[in-house]
Amino acid sequence: MIPILFYGVPEGCSFGSIVALEWLGRPYRLCRIDMLQKPELFTRIAPVGESPVLITSEGRQLTQSIAILNHIAAHGLEMGLGHRQGSPAFDDLNRSLAFLSTSLFSAYSPLWFSLKYELDGPSQAALRHQAETLVRSAHQKLEKTLLQDRTWLSGERIGVADAYFAGVARWNDYHKVFDWSEFPKAQALLQRLQQDPAVRFAHDIEEGREPAGAGGFRGHVSVAEAAAELGLAEPA
Incomplete structure (x- = not known):
């Protein structure tokens, strides 16, 4: 699957993960979460109830900015985004x-x-x-x-x-x-x-625009669309 990053507004620390995904250049999607009025379905997807959350290409859920950024960096070693573990x-x-x-x-x-x-x-x-x-x-x-x-x-x-x-x-x-x-x-x-450019892109995303980016961005998905893709039903 194409990874999905759930990012929080306003002024979420998930901003950094958007920037890093842009630098990496691989396909990804975004899902916007109002952290002051979190939708119930988001807390079912991510029980921790915090952003960012990254759904990886294997469908695994990754939380916490440091873990997500290190995950992105590990896929961009040749670009200098990260370094070999233990070095x-x-x-x-x-x-x-x-x-x-x-x-x-x-x-x-x-x-x-x-x-x-x-x-x-x-x-x-x-x-x-x-x-x-x-x-x-x-x-x-x-x-x-x-x-x-x-x-x-x-x-x-x-x-x-x-x-x-x-x-x-x-x-x-x-x-x-x-x-x-x-x-x-x-x-x-x-x-x-x-x-x-990636930082400017992330600002545009938070402000509600749909910038072109560097090529990896594949658009937004709703919380409901993300949940359906993950096999989770809407709450009754």
């Missing part, structure tokens, strides 16, 4: 992905929680203060370690860690936590990524 370059890539997931992604969690549950007053202020501290700390560590002496997070070439960064780093523009001038290396990386 120093692979370990370095995994370190970057883990940092982005555990430190940078998690730092924004209080803000997304506040938005999802429409908190206001003291609760919102407390969560925002917590998030601002965490987000700034994560970017300080990013500048001092992963971006200290390199152009791309994945090493000498653009790769899947950069794709993931493109999806998570833009959350600052959404939540207005800090001015990018505070973190010039991270800002420069994000600006370089914003010029990449």
